[in-house]
Amino acid sequence: MNIPDIIIAVDGYSSTGKSTFAKLVAEKYSFLYLDSGALYRGVTLYALENGLIDPEGKIDDDGLRAALPSLALDFRPEGTFIGDRCVEKEIRTLEVSSHVSPVSAIPFVRNFVDDRLHAFGLRKRVIMDGRDIGTTVFPEAEIKIFMIATPEVRAQRRFDEMKAKGQDPVFEDVMKNLLERDYIDSHREVSPLSRADDAYVMDNSDMTLHEETVWFQGLCQGKFGILE
Numbered sequence: 001m002n003i004p005d006i007i008i009a010v011d012g013y014s015s016t017g018k019s020t021f022a023k024l025v026a027e028k029y030s031f032l033y034l035d036s037g038a039l040y041r042g043v044t045l046y047a048l049e050n051g052l053i054d055p056e057g058k059i060d061d062d063g064l065r066a067a068l069p070s071l072a073l074d075f076r077p078e079g080t081f082i083g084d085r086c087v088e089k090e091i092r093t094l095e096v097s098s099h100v101s102p103v104s105a106i107p108f109v110r111n112f113v114d115d116r117l118h119a120f121g122l123r124k125r126v127i128m129d130g131r132d133i134g135t136t137v138f139p140e141a142e143i144k145i146f147m148i149a150t151p152e153v154r155a156q157r158r159f160d161e162m163k164a165k166g167q168d169p170v171f172e173d174v175m176k177n178l179l180e181r182d183y184i185d186s187h188r189e190v191s192p193l194s195r196a197d198d199a200y201v202m203d204n205s206d207m208t209l210h211e212e213t214v215w216f217q218g219l220c221q222g223k224f225g226i227l228e
């Protein structure tokens with residue numbers, strides 16, 4: 001199936017399987033996959049490692065604002081980089097997860113990340129996942145998908161993912177972090193997580209990856225009239 005050079009925005013709550021789905025589509029239809037959350041995680045890791053978040057979780061706004069212009073945060077085929085250091089593993093720890101929502105609620109952090117995402121989007125044929133891609137970053141995206149799943153299914157997925165990466169999470173902590181992030185992400189003042197009016201909702205609580213692919217093909221056929 002040929003899909004034209006478009007931007008596909010995939011938004012939704014944490015651990016709804018956005019990145020798995022987006023990577024699959026990217027692979028199958030030769031799109032560039034961009035994980036916008038990784039950039040917020042990269043900024044958060046940088047802040048943690050440079051003493052810009054204190055032990056109580058208070059963020060040094062002025063320090064972070066001064067540091068961002070020279071923060072060399074980038075996507076490479078191997079993952080997310082700060083300068084020449086691959087931080088793909090470090091940005092996925094529970095420590096980063098538990099500080100990323102307040103960091104991503106800061107307007108100047110959002111501007112910093114949005115500028116980078118827009119630069120990538122100029123290339124088209126991009127599938128990007130996040131919270132506000134279809135509403136704020138690329139409101140003109142030709143396809144918008146909003147993914148949902150039950151909190152139990154989502155917490156189990158995140159738990160399994162962390163285990164597979166060699167971490168030793170406690171299920172209750174993972175669930176707590178997930179619900180806290182849901183709350184902050186959907187209640188923040190700037191660019192809160194919300195479904196774009198023209199987004200297609202996918203509830204994948206009980207869907208296999210194959211079923212997700214079939215769902216996406218149906219959507220494209222309905223939209224572009226493209227058949228095999």
Ligand code: DC
Nearest residue numbers: 014036037040100104130131132181
């Ligand atoms: O998708 P993720 O869990 O890796 O995202 C990490 C955090 O980044 C998430 O809690 C909210 C924030 N985020 C955001 O505010 N806007 C985006 N477009 C992507 C992520």
